[in-house]
Amino acid sequence: MQQSNRYIIIFTLIMTIVVGGLLSLTSQVLGPSQKISIELDTKSQILSAVMDLQPGDDVLAIYRDRIQSLVVDSDGNEVTQNEKGQPIVAEDVSILKNSKRPAAERQLPVFKFMNETNPSQVDAYILPMYGKGLWDNIWGFVAVSSDLESITGVAFDHKQETPGLGARISDKEIQLRYVGKRIYNQQGILVSIEMVKGEQGGGDASIQAFAGEPNKVDGLAGATLTAKGVNKMLKDYLNNYEAYLQKIKSTEAI
Amino acid sequence: MSAEVETLEQPQELVIDKPSEPLFSKRRKKFVTDPLNDDNPITVQVLGICSALAVTVKMEPTLIMSIAVIFVIVFANLIISLLRNLVPNRVRIIVQLAVIATLVTLVSEVLKAYYYPMYKILGAFVGLIITNCIVMGRLEAFAMGNKPWDSILDGLGSGMGYAWIILTVAFFRELLGSGSVFDFKVFEAVGLANFPTNALFVDSIGAFVILGILIWVQRSKTGYVEH
Structure with a gap:
């Protein structure tokens, strides 16, 4: 045929x-x-840095009630328009694209997590960030406390870190290690938080072992390079956001 | 040329001899049951291995993947079988590919709209159903020369043959690698909270091992030998 x-x-x-x-x-x-x-999905990720979302939670409603977002530049000034003069929406800013620009030119979204009873009081500042792990991109949302000194929660995720090793950064167990850690050292210099090499047994043992070290968390056995990527990402972005954090601090002091 | 004409006419004679073949006649049942064991697409024909390795870390994505493959293979078989006398012979592979790609894109879009967390896990692999040799193999080997109902049964058989193998692989990988089944922590539930999980099974190596064992067990039972 x-x-x-x-x-x-x-x-x-x-x-x-x-x-x-x-x-x-x-x-x-x-x-x-x-x-x-x-x-x-984006809003669940943002909220997961400050709260444990249960299946069935109305994420969109929680987000609408509790989150106020804005975009700042690396000098800490709020940005409301992009280069073409169009309004910027913090949720639409691509963290990945911005992470490829020089640090000084990035648009940096900030998600303010407001108090449940007093909606004008900020409970935490959620800062999105992007970096490179061992194999591919890693990203996270880091919640900084309202006194701008310490971490109240983190939510890390990754594209394809090694399962069982580097991929553990997306586990709650690892993320809990960051809670309460300080981003400044005793001299008041921003030093970020370092994930060390080696691991002290995991779980509570890991948190206990570093209880006296406000700028360090326990490492990931077998995933030192992923940990390095996380450290670099945290430091990079905390430095990026520092101007903004300092600005809030000084206005609050007045 | 003449041989083709002959094969085309044979089924017509069959229809005249037996004008009402039951919907699930013995011959048709074999279309469904054969691929489950004796002619399994993964363990006997050794097709579709890549996705069998990639998506079987956990049960839930594997189940979604199985449903997606069964959907694609059944409808692709049906569509190609309906079109089989219209499809130009010289471009038949491209036509088959277009049909598969369309169905796969439909599945992927629906997942993205209604089951986004699963789309994030499976996204790339659902797209790769296009290159799953099982689907195209069935179109070329069966649907191009058989009637629609037979083709649907054949697709169902091959799809389920694929599904039960990857679900079995996923069951053992999730159980041994993550200590759970459908994200339900089995070992914690039976009081073995610190049961050591084996990271090897989270990696694709685990899939190879289990698949190898499956093939071994199956072949020692059926006596199938490769020539």
């Missing part, structure tokens, strides 16, 4: 139109739900 060229061309043409039409229709129909899904 050898068909003529004309038949083949007409057949493929019709097929292309049918398939193309079907796919663009799907994309149009599902577009809004996809946007909501992605929004839900």
Whole structure:
């Protein structure tokens, strides 16, 4: 059954139109739900730095009630418009794209986690960040306490760190090690928090072992390079946000 | 040329002889049952290995992946079988590919819209169903020459043959690698909270090991030998 060229061309043409039409229709129909899904995902990640989300929580409602967002530059000034003069929405700023720009030119979103009973009081400042692990990108949301001195919670995630080793940065167990750690040293210099090499047994033992070290957390056995990536990311971004943090501090002091 | 015409006419004669073959006749049941064991796409034909390694770390993504593959293979078989006398022979592979790619994109878009956390885990692998040799193999070897209902059964058989193998692999990988089944902590539930999990099974090496054992067990039972 050898068909003529004309038949083949007409057949493929019709097929292309049918398939193309079907796919663009799907994309149009599902577009809004996809946007909501992605929004839900971003907002869950932001909130996971400060609270334990349970399945069934109305993330969008919690986010609407508790989070106020803004964008700052590396000098700590609020940015409301981009280069083209359009308004910037903090949730839409791509942390990944900005992480590739020089630190001084980055747009830095800040998500303020407001107090439940007093909505004008800030409970924590959630700072998004992006970096490189051993194999690929790592990212996180770091919540800084309202006195701007210590960490109240972190949520790290990764694209493809080694399962069981570096991938543990997305485990709650590891993230708990950061709670209460200080970002400044005793001289008041921003030193960030360092994840050390080696591990003291995991779980509570790891937290205990570093209870007296406000700027250090226990490491990941077998994943020193991922830990280094986390350290670099934290330091890079905390320095980036420092101007903003200092600015809030000085205005609050007045 | 003449041989092809002959094969095309044979089924027609069959229909005249037996005008009402039951929907699940013995011949048709074999389409579904054969790929489950004797002619399993993974363990006997050794197709679709890459996804069997990649998505089987946990049960839940594996289940979604199985459903996706069954959906794609059944509908691709049906569509190609309906079109089998219209598809120009010279571009048939491209037509098959277009049908598979469309179905896979549909699955992927639906996942993205309604099950985003799973989309984040499976995203790339759902797209890779396009390159899953099982799907295309069935289209080329079966749907191009058989009637729609037979093709649906054949697709169902191959899809389920694929599914039960990757679900078995995933069961052991999640149990031994993460100590859970469907994220339910089995060992903690039976009081073995510090049962040592084996990181080897989280890695693809674990899948190779389990798949190897499965093939071994199966072949020692069926006596299948590769030539």
